[in-house]
Amino acid sequence: MYKEHFRLRSMPFSIAPDPSVFYMSNQHRDAWLHVNHAVTGDASVVLLTGEVGAGKTTVCRRLLVELPGHVQGVMLFNPGGTADDLLSGICLQLGMETRVMLDGDDREARILAHAAARCREDRATVLIVDEAQGLGNDALGMLLRLSRRGHEGQDGLRLVLVGQPELNEVLARPENVSFNRAISMRYHLGPLGPEDVAAYVAHRLERSGGQESLIPRRLIGRLHRMSGGIPRVINLICDRALLATFAQGRRAVTGRVLREACSEARGRLPVPVRWDRRMAWVAGACTLFAAGAALGVAARPAAVAATPVASATAASAPGVLEPSTAGLDARDPSDWPDGMAGRGSTVLAYQALLRRWDVPAPPTGVEPCTQAARSGLMCVQGRDEIEALRRLDMPAVLQLVDAKGRQTHVALVQLRKHLAVLQVGGALRTVTIPVLESQWTRHYTLIWRPPLGLQGAVNAGADGVAVSWLRDRLGQSQGVDPSRLPARLEGRLKQTLREFQALEGLPTTGVGDLRTLMHLASRTEALAPRLELRQCPGV
Template sequence: MYKAFFGLAENPFSLSPNPKYCYMSERHTEALAHLSYGLQEGGGFVLLTGEVGTGKTTVSRCLRRQLDDETQLAVLHNPTLGPLELLQCLCDELQLAYEPAAGLKGLFDLIKMRLQENLAAGRRTVLLIDEAQHLTPEVLEQLRLLTNLETDEAKLLQVVLIGQPELQQLLQQPLLRQLAQRITARYHLLPLSRADVDAYVRFRLQVAGCLQPLFTPSAITVLHRVSGGIPRLINLICERALLGAYGAGQPRISPKLVRQAAEEALGYGQRSSSAPGLLFALCGAAFLAAGWFGWQQWGWLPTAPVEEVTVTVKQPVDADLVSRFQEARQLASEESGALQQLYRVWGYEVTLDEADCSQAYRADLRCELGAGSLDDLLALDHPAVIRLVDEDGLASYATLLQVEDQQADLLLGDESWRVDLSWLKQMWGDDYTLLWAVPAGSGGVISVKSRGPSVQWLETALSQALGEPARTLRRFDSTLADRLRRFQQQEGLAVDGVAGPQTLIRLNARSRTGMPRLVLRQDSPAEQGES
């Protein structure tokens, strides 16, 4: 109905999974790279989690297209199965004939023979399970037994588990600890950033035949807020916004149209009370008189449209907003709450009582307790729990999520706020706690005594960081030692030739693959006034 009005050849925001509308953001690309790396390493399990609508299916489709002809792929879309049904479905996917009365052992032996046949023929076998949060512990244990089949070099069967964040909680059950230890790569897919939302909308409009930006810069900002960066919600809101603009005879989409579309399509009428999905919408900006800093609170849009508050340093402050911010700081007096949110950033759900550094090992992570300036933390490029101390000595703990354009996003309890870096430096409490991913087989340290995968990881990471070609390596040689020392000197670290936590954290940050990062690139182009 609106296609001719906007010069579109087709509907750009259809929910149908059309491959030509597949937009791979930086986060989706990272997720794909991480899964591909996990399969290349020959491990038993690879894990992808994310909130509903973040694009897990998009990543899985791209992963399937990347698999070569030497891979036999089995795909399960309905994981609500028992152990026997699982083996039956796997036999069907592997094109194995079996007797209807065949039991677990008979089916297991059939699958084992096929896996061995594939290995002898130079093929690998991959099982991909979507909506894996519905798997029962019994079925997951059966999968683990299948991955016990291996050679000295690799597993005969590799399993890709794709699911919602509840899958992480499922895998933390004590009876599944053996399976959790076999996950060689994992990635938690976060929603799109504001810059990615802009690129996503432009991309889909261009594919549909419209080369002009229909959404104003401010409309894109509001779209990011009300959708939380979830592609599926973006499509719903954009579809309704185009209809609204067509009905009003407006050639461009304004912020007001986006707000109205969000209310009609999604029925926002309450604020979000949970933070794992980071679905927050910007609702205000002000400067606190005591410190003259700018901050913004994030929450769901209320039913009635709310105009943005445009404030300068000289303007008075919204007293209610200031009071809510001060209250949020007072309630954030316990470090465990901020650590719980930090685990969620990495895709892990822990209870408040469990939110301490001891849980990092269960998640194949490490906990780094540091002391230094904000600039020191920015150099590490990892989200972290930080301590804030005001002029009255009141301490509070926040989760520092991202830094961009001289502003930082903080979580105080379940509320997200944007603050100026100048204010953050004034409130800085010197110490921080961050989580970081440990290279496989390293134990947190890679030195001249190390062998195998950890040495290759270090060789690859140093080569990327220094812009030099990587080699295939299994032993820590003099060339690797030289590269390590040069990198340590470049980063201002102790030049000891040992890749300890500080070195590994920086190498993780430089690799830009498969992990949350703290410092975002600036939006480009910068948001300007509307024409």
């Protein structure tokens, strides 16, 4: 949109991993060298970890681009958690015919035979598994077998395991000790420092044909504080800053524009228009039709999947929300905001909620909560007051019913002091909170990112990955060194949890129940979308 205005050859701050604009910081160079040992060295298993958006995937894609001709490289992104899913993905990437394979053992043998045949010709096979923190123990065991000496004593696959820091917790489990010992090299990719942020921005602008003055050097320190040095966040902020600068007809980003871009990039929104009930119903119908067409979905009700869905209400509370648009007549908008009535409201509301988490629209036949689960997220359904949602600080889908009993669904994406901001398709509308409450049934569905391996409440005395997550997040929230907290939910860790619950206005049980964990995630996940409009850090 702003390419012509700034005379750019390409979009400089796309968040898609692109090896052609790869910036080789010292950390990224070290990460690349470690991963490259799976190709040129004697490291058969390499581990690369880093926070979301640190550049792990781009490092691996750069490696694939630069592979020598005798090396076959394949990459699986966010594979299924089971060994069977992983085997199917590997066979597909290697170009193997899978219809004749009867079981997992047969597929393992075929993969090992493929790798061994290449080894006999002095050709290697490298498998990169990205977002590996979601792999189950059986899948890790299968990868270990594939990476060890296989068919006829020849080498198996070279393996690069890539994931978020939680992957270290998965590998630390007693059942994965053999895999942990097999790792030859490890590297953690951290955030960029201030000087690297300056060089990164200049590099991206130069590769797209832009001038370094588009984002003045004096703003780089502020950008570093806003982004935490995470490349993906830098891209989000800079992209929105350039878009706003273009909209204002300017030639360089200002400090105010950068601050507003930071707020928007972190899940906040600019001031939307107010509901206008005087608009003709034709405009509303056209808005609904256009939004549905742009999203590629049919204007029909979409049931919300029951898996994986949790409930934030007590056992005695009303049942979970069953979205329905029965009885709605899109030709009669009545008092509904334009574009929000009709049988497509449920689809559009859940599409908007997924977009807040950067999750693409689900394909036909896939429920929204199933689509969320594929990205490591979880739907939670409950019944509560607006102030409880304000404290949770997470966007949600709300069920509304008018005086005639007609139902619709809207995405609540922002709360201000007296106003709520709703989104349907690409349109934003504001409504006063009393008006919203007069039509809201108190039923909601929201999305959050749970700890890896969460099976239920984290009770006193528990340990494992979920407790490690709890300890790290409590340390971050309460300003405590996590290494000084117990590995089990007891003693000081339990007391710190109670202190957090007291600050959040929650029952001080010392138990990691669903609502407590959601509050903790909301306070500590930097890239999670928010309801409250807050100032970005460092400004």
